[in-house]
Amino acid sequence: MYDGEYSDKVIDHFTNPRNVGEIENPSGVGTVGNAKCGDIMRIFLDIDENGIIIDCKFKTFGCGAAVASSSMATEMVKGKSVQEAMEITNKAVMQALDGLPVVKIHCSLLAEEAIHAALWDYCQKTGTAIEGLRPPKADIND
Amino acid sequence: MEDVYLDNAATSRMRKEALDAMLPYFMDEFANPSSIHAKSRVPRAAVRKAREQIAECINAEPSEIYFTSGGTESDNWALISGMEMLESKGKHLIISTIEHHAILETSYYLEKRGFEVTRVGVDGDGIIRMDDLEKAIRPDTVLISVMTANNEIGSIQPIAAIGKLAHEKGILFHTDAVQAFGHIPLDVKGMNIDMLSASGHKFGGPKGVGFLYIRKGIRLPPFMHGGEQEEGRRAGTTNVPGIVGMGVAAEISCTDMENKIERMVELRDHLIDRVLREIPYSRLNGHRDKRLPSNADFSFEFIEGESMLMSLGMKKVYISTGSACASGSLDPSHVLLSIGLPHEIAHGSVRISIPEDATMEQMDYAADCLKQTVDTMRSLSPLYDDFMKKQKV
Numbered sequence: 215m216y217d218g219e220y221s222d223k224v225i226d227h228f229t230n231p232r233n234v235g236e237i238e239n240p241s242g243v244g245t246v247g248n249a250k251c252g253d254i255m256r257i258f259l260d261i262d263e264n265g266i267i268i269d270c271k272f273k274t275f276g277c278g279a280a281v282a283s284s285s286m287a288t289e290m291v292k293g294k295s296v297q298e299a300m301e302i303t304n305k306a307v308m309q310a311l312d313g314l315p316v317v318k319i320h321c322s323l324l325a326e327e328a329i330h331a332a333l334w335d336y337c338q339k340t341g342t343a344i345e346g347l348r349p350p351k352a353d354i355n356d
Numbered sequence: 357m358e359d360v361y362l363d364n365a366a367t368s369r370m371r372k373e374a375l376d377a378m379l380p381y382f383m384d385e386f387a388n389p390s391s392i393h394a395k396s397r398v399p400r401a402a403v404r405k406a407r408e409q410i411a412e413c414i415n416a417e418p419s420e421i422y423f424t425s426g427g428t429e430s431d432n433w434a435l436i437s438g439m440e441m442l443e444s445k446g447k448h449l450i451i452s453t454i455e456h457h458a459i460l461e462t463s464y465y466l467e468k469r470g471f472e473v474t475r476v477g478v479d480g481d482g483i484i485r486m487d488d489l490e491k492a493i494r495p496d497t498v499l500i501s502v503m504t505a506n507n508e509i510g511s512i513q514p515i516a517a518i519g520k521l522a523h524e525k526g527i528l529f530h531t532d533a534v535q536a537f538g539h540i541p542l543d544v545k546g547m548n549i550d551m552l553s554a555s556g557h558k559f560g561g562p563k564g565v566g567f568l569y570i571r572k573g574i575r576l577p578p579f580m581h582g583g584e585q586e587e588g589r590r591a592g593t594t595n596v597p598g599i600v601g602m603g604v605a606a607e608i609s610c611t612d613m614e615n616k617i618e619r620m621v622e623l624r625d626h627l628i629d630r631v632l633r634e635i636p637y638s639r640l641n642g643h644r645d646k647r648l649p650s651n652a653d654f655s656f657e658f659i660e661g662e663s664m665l666m667s668l669g670m671k672k673v674y675i676s677t678g679s680a681c682a683s684g685s686l687d688p689s690h691v692l693l694s695i696g697l698p699h700e701i702a703h704g705s706v707r708i709s710i711p712e713d714a715t716m717e718q719m720d721y722a723a724d725c726l727k728q729t730v731d732t733m734r735s736l737s738p739l740y741d742d743f744m745k746k747q748k749v
Binding site: 225228229231234236245246249250251253254256271273275276277278280281332 | 496658659660662663666667670679688698699700702736737738739740741
């Protein structure tokens with residue numbers, strides 16, 4: 215990507231990514247993307263008994279937009295209920311970042327998928343269901 | 357720290373002498389060298405001088421140098437007009453898999469026009485496999501085009517041997533020397549080169565000007581049609597300032613080259629040694645010694661090149677990457693895949709190309725920044741996590 219095509223927010227979240235790390239014994243963890251394409255995103259969720267996301271961390275292999283999208287996504291899900299988190303779209307992540315270059319839109323999509331994958335894992339572990347949630351695509355090992 | 361520009365293979369800063377030499381030809385001596393009147397004399401003489409300066413650099417005759425708009429035009433001209441000229445003899449072209457897009461895309465174009473192309477692979481060091489090249493030659497092979505030095509991983513090809521082989525088989529040999537001209541010694545006679553492409557801005561000349569060397573006796577038809585410029589071989593009003601600047605830049609680049617190379621190699625090797633020693637899970641791409649004195653290309657496992665580039669840019673270190681994410685395409689560089697790198701490692705590749713005026717302090721600063729950046733990016737990487745956990749088990 216050409217320098218200058220990223221918004222200040224993207225640069226900020228890339229330079230000072232929020233919520234980097236892992237959560238031990240997470241309520242849910244999801245990994246999406248694949249290394250061949252150059253993007254892997256892993257999101258960890260800590261969800262309390264009321265279904266509220268009390269913590270969220272990420273690790274990402276990928277470009278500046280991928281790092282910024284994961285950082286923003288973790289900020290957005292924190293404090294939300296699982297149903298609210300479910301409804302965070304890639305568009306919302308993009309808007310929160312003041313936009314992404316066209317060739318980087320897939321990074322925000324990956325963030326949405328990573329949240330969904332982590333929520334799916336939570337549902338599997340707790341035997342619950344979230345309306346509209348589908349199993350994640352298993353392309354990590356492609 | 358001031359800007360540390362390590363992207364010289366993308367383009368170089370102009371040499372002051374070249375710029376100074378150009379300036380009179382914009383305002384005072386602006387006349388068209390193709391005009392008949394007396395005002396055309398000075399610019400005409402200036403173009404003649406530039407032709408001599410360039411010919412001198414590669415052991416050619418001035419009449420064998422044809423000015424173009426740059427490396428891409430020279431490559432297109434040599435391949436397209438070359439194949440058209442030789443069509444009645446055969447329709448087969450051979451290139452390498454690591455050619456610049458100016459050659460690669462032109463070869464796809466030629467295929468669409470009914471020509472046949474074989475792309476010969478390279479070894480793990482990015483050097484063409486000579487036995488494969490020999491095997492690729494067919495009775496209808498009429499042209500071989502292999503770059504002198506690769507733009508990404510800097511590997512220097514056995515040009516003299518390829519030229520010799522081509523000539524033994526009665527095949528014409530073209531080389532894209534865009535990265536090599538002005539950086540390493542070239543001798544079109546000694547290296548059996550029939551056509552050679554170069555570009556002004558890669559060695560301290562201006563952008564928008566280049567040349568094609570065409571050996572005397574090869575009747576390469578024109579590619580640009582129009583006026584009678586360049587002996588009727590390349591139409592278009594002569595770019596006098598550009599040509600003058602390129603001539604001066606060529607002369608300076610080719611003067612005292614051995615000493616310059618020695619100094620560049622010292623800078624390059626210091627950087628390579630530090631990176632390989634101090635950054636784990638890193639590798640140098642391209643041959644350790646048979647590489648451009650200015651080129652160092654690395655892959656760092658578990659991280660992605662564009663994010664490294666961004667992070668280094670914030671430290672005012674300017675480099676390039678072979679990662680797909682940088683260009684918006686899906687695949688990483690064809691060169692890195694050609695030397696056998698898996699996609700995920702190719703994505704974590706960066707190219708460093710060192711300008712002539714770089715200093716040892718800059719090399720150390722770049723190495724320090726690379727180290728920090730790789731550490732930071734790995735601390736974000738789930739791949740690195742997984743790898744480290746496996747190591748512990």
